[in-house]
Amino acid sequence: MNTTNSNQTTERQYQLKIGIGGIEFQPCAIDDPVPTGRQILACAGVNSKEGWSVFAILPSGDFEDVRLDETFDLRGKGTEQFVAFQTDRDFKLTLKGNQLEWGKPVITGRELGKLANLKEDEAVFLEVPGGEDRLVEENDVISLTEPGIERFIVAAKPKPGYEIFVNGRPRIVEDEVVTYEQVTELAFPGQGGPQIDFAVSYRKAASAPHSGELVKSQSVTVKKKGTIFNVTLTDKS
Structure with a gap:
């Protein structure tokens, strides 16, 4: 059995995980090591006309804007995660000191926890300047439309009770x-x-x-x- 072509095909493909409108990531593979934002969307089955924003989730946790007609180099970085939103506005926030851009006016505690890669004994808190930081529960919905940038930190999970x-x-x-x-x-x-x-x-x-x-x-x-x-x-x- 000749497996050369199959191996070559596998080697040329780059494995991606793409979340459309949130953090429900779906896997897909792409042949181009330097795809455009449109190609990344197409990999997820999205017809990439105008009005879409694509962000790469870097190993540091920062978000990098990937323009539809600009390229992003996948080589040497392994599996890449992206999120994409159909929106005309992006909302900025910080999480664990990293700047993120979100394509919806709200974000849930579950989405924050997944983006923060929380450990079992950790939780996300919304920083409250001059006050007590607010614990963000998994089902909480946080508005990102208030003036300024919402800042989220990760700290030890409060004891039950x-x-x-x-x-x-x-x-x-x-x-x-x-x-x-x-x-x-x-x-x-x-x-x-x-x-x-x-x-x-x-x-x-x-x-x-x-x-x-x-x-x-x-x-x-x-x-x-x-x-x-x-x-x-x-x-x-």
């Missing part, structure tokens, strides 16, 4: 719904009894009202971090 503050001390609870009984036990472990009552106040809750008093058998929905409880002992005798 909800961080509340009880009498000034941080405590972790597993569920977002916290009861009067849970809070009083966290404040005064093992000190409850028939002659003991507690006065419980809270603020910065996720549920409405966001502040108030909590009594027996009641509960409140807390934020991921920062709901505050104050608990004092009341002697019924």
Whole structure:
């Protein structure tokens, strides 16, 4: 069996992964080692008339604009990833210090995570100048239309659970719904009894009202971090 032609064909082809309108990459192969943006789109089955933007995802994580009639050298770089958008506007953002250009006015947490090549113990955060950086969950949708460039960083994934503050001390609870009984036990472990009552106040809750008093058998929905409880002992005798 003669395999020479087959091997030569394989050697001439360059393997690409192309995401059309996002990060759902599809594989394709191209013979030209220096294709134009139009050829890259054609590889993915796209009729590349005007109105398309193509970006190469470099090993560094940066995006490089590939014009439709300009070439991109594939040689020596192995498998290349590209994203393409049918749009008349590109939106800039930074991720892990790398500048990206996105062809849609929004980007999801899932797309950011995939572009960042997150490890299992990492998460994406939206930088908030002068404030606390916001955790971007997989299903979150972030607008890129605000003034300025949105900046995203990668840091350690927060521990599971909800961080509340009880009498000034941080405590972790597993569920977002916290009861009067849970809070009083966290404040005064093992000190409850028939002659003991507690006065419980809270603020910065996720549920409405966001502040108030909590009594027996009641509960409140807390934020991921920062709901505050104050608990004092009341002697019924």
